[in-house]
Amino acid sequence: MPVDEKKLAELRKKARETRKTVLQMIAGAASGHPGGSLSCIEIMVALFERLRLDPKNPHWKERDRFVMSKGHAAPVLYACLADKGFFPKEELKTLRKLGSRLQGHPETTTPGVDVPTGSLGHGLSMANGMALAGKLDKAKWRVYALLGDGECDEGQVWEAAATAAHHKLDNVVAIVDRNMVQLDGPTEEIKRLGNLAEKFRSFGWNAIEVDGHDFGQIMGALDAAEGFKGKPTALIALTVKGKGVSFAEGKAAYHGKPIVGEELEKALIELEGMKND
Numbered sequence: 001m002p003v004d005e006k007k008l009a010e011l012r013k014k015a016r017e018t019r020k021t022v023l024q025m026i027a028g029a030a031s032g033h034p035g036g037s038l039s040c041i042e043i044m045v046a047l048f049e050r051l052r053l054d055p056k057n058p059h060w061k062e063r064d065r066f067v068m069s070k071g072h073a074a075p076v077l078y079a080c081l082a083d084k085g086f087f088p089k090e091e092l093k094t095l096r097k098l099g100s101r102l103q104g105h106p107e108t109t110t111p112g113v114d115v116p117t118g119s120l121g122h123g124l125s126m127a128n129g130m131a132l133a134g135k136l137d138k139a140k141w142r143v144y145a146l147l148g149d150g151e152c153d154e155g156q157v158w159e160a161a162a163t164a165a166h167h168k169l170d171n172v173v174a175i176v177d178r179n180m181v182q183l184d185g186p187t188e189e190i191k192r193l194g195n196l197a198e199k200f201r202s203f204g205w206n207a208i209e210v211d212g213h214d215f216g217q218i219m220g221a222l223d224a225a226e227g228f229k230g231k232p233t234a235l236i237a238l239t240v241k242g243k244g245v246s247f248a249e250g251k252a253a254y255h256g257k258p259i260v261g262e263e264l265e266k267a268l269i270e271l272e273g274m275k276n277d
């Protein structure tokens, strides 16, 4: 379904607010991953617009499943879950605190989180398992997994890619946050990934490349993925690490360094004026 201008404006506003919330959460925890959180904001806001969920009943059998395979971007997941009403937004301030339900990486103690992640490379395999179960049950629900591009250095991602294609898991969508930077440098220098869309195609997948900060493109590709039968779909979302904060954009230095103090103030002012298009 094409997204109208009014909806696009609403989503862009939500993305702006989510960016600010996530930076404040990470600063409050004095620990976390701003770069790879900021790169996946539009992807996550678009996904949570689309996922069939019931915040009052997190274990609703017919829900779509979501796997945050790049688990270090947990603050974005928590912000989206709170926005949907899975738990109070006030709780977001407890990120990474002792006793909090919102730890540095997703755990199933958080309402709305189906699988624990954080050790990179496992998410797509877990998504496959759920999707196979869904097929056996002839269920309508679908499974979405968000992976980092650096995460695709893990061999298990490609084992999972082969498995999903073999079992014709057209109820699986893998979204790769292709921000070109991993923990301490550019992905193409650390271990060249090349053309990820072609790689997934060669593994037997349907693959679509999108601008990962453009809601129209992301929503359109999610629609196309749902309509595509016989193969799993990979969305290669071209993004910018640290998107929206000029001094953090494209920089590995902000992968795991909280933005605090004067830098946080500057970032929040920049985000206030962000247009997202």
Ligand SMILES: Cc1ncc(C[n+]2csc(CCOP(=O)(O)OP(=O)(O)O)c2C)c(N)n1
Residues within 6 Å of the ligand: 033, 035, 036, 037, 039, 070, 072, 118, 119, 120, 121, 147, 148, 149, 150, 151, 152, 177, 179, 181, 182, 183, 241
């Ligand atoms: C198995 C494993 N090895 C190492 C790490 C440490 N680690 C956390 S994030 C990260 C970089 C991931 O890069 P990418 O997937 O590109 O993430 P993004 O840029 O989207 O944040 C690494 C190596 C980990 N979490 N799991």
